[in-house]
Amino acid sequence: MANIIFTPYPEMGHLNASLKIAKALRSRGHHVSYLGLPDFEEHVRSQGLGFVPIFERLCPKGFLQQQAVENRMENFSALLARAKASVDMFDPASEVQEIVRRTQPDLFVVDLLLPDLARIIDQIAARIVLLNTQLFNPWIEQPALYASLHKLPELILCPEIFEFPGVQRKKNSYYVESSIDLERRDTAFPWNKLDENKPLIYCSFGSQSHLIDQSGDFFQRVIDAMALRPDRQLVLGTGAHLSVTDFHSIPPNAHLVNFVPQLEMLKRASIMITHGGFNTVKECIFFGVPILVFPVIRDHPAIAARVVYHGLGFRGNLQNASVEHIHHLINRIDQDPSFKTRVEVMGREFRRIEESESASQIIQAVLDGLQKKLRASKLFANKAHIVF
Secondary structure, three states, rough: OOOEEOOOOOHHHHHHHHHHHHHHHHHOOOOOOEEEEEHHHHHHHHHEEEEOOOOOOOOOOOOOHHHHHHHHOOOOHHHHHHHOOOHHHHHHHHHHHHHHHHHOEEEEEEEEHHHHHHHHHHOOOOEEEEEEEOOOOOHHHOHHHHHHHHOEEEEEOOOOHHHHOOOOOOEEEEOOOOOOOOOOOOOOOOHHOOOOOOOOOOOOOOHHHOOOHHHHHHHHHHHOOOOOOOOEEEEOOOOOOOOOHHHOOOOEEEEEEOOOHHHHHOEEEEEEEEEEOOHHHHHHHHHOOOOEEOOOOHHHHHHHHHHOOOOOOEEEOOOOOOOOHHHHHHHHHOOOOHHHHHHHHHHHHHHHHHHHHHHHHHHHHHHHHHHHHHHHHHHHHHHHHHHO
């Protein structure tokens, strides 16, 4: 069987998006590992997968957590800043070459947001599949930067039904399943504090909340909006940079924690309030949960636009959404069952496609093609030896 290495963009959301595919490949008998910064090792190994550290001297364990809490810096930006300050410790090409020599991978699955790393791996002649964990279309948006990677197959982790109609992709790009790992090990939660008789509204900005300057103020407005709805209950994930003491006037129907087991929470939720992270939106659709999206950075506006286009929820403005407006949007979804109907219809399609495991099938086909080439080259070598 093959030796496969996943190389996600250094954010937990990107890593989590690939776990189901990695586990499906492992169940086929392949050896699957992740190449990443040391801070991700514990999480990867807890999923029963291998881990290969990179840039250990540059970013030792604890580095990313420190940057998130102290500097509220995005992981990749923190890595680049450290690299510029420590040029003697940062030689990505040499380190990747050494890892390839040591691990002997048959295939790399590389995040589309790491084009420089993909080019380095491609030059070493290791086989690559690109993994698009967003709906980013670099062949249109940044063609010069990605031109040399055009020949590589691309897996888009989303059923095409969520895309806008008429979007053009390159020929070897494939819309696959959402890759929602229902067996993902997640954080604990005090479930006994929830009222089973009250519909649940879940609010979280995921692993990116520390990058959003207004997140604390917005969360307070959500809390205040829920005070107007004692017939509902709120679970709010604050993220690592905030705590319960940062908020005031918390009503008894609001439950605040740093981290939430999101998949389990969505099974219970009637509405999700989110920044528009792609994983979160896909998980909402999968579980049939209408969405209130308050986009801020990166691909959030693009994801929010698709939510609105498909009638799965509303888009709001994080900066000027008042308590009354948040309350109004919650009421509109509560009072219009068509939102729930539409998201449930799309969710059924998401679940159907999820069962197909098309991503791992495509990767297997790439591997099979590679194996055929290897067998052919060995056969040629044997014949050559006989002839000469």
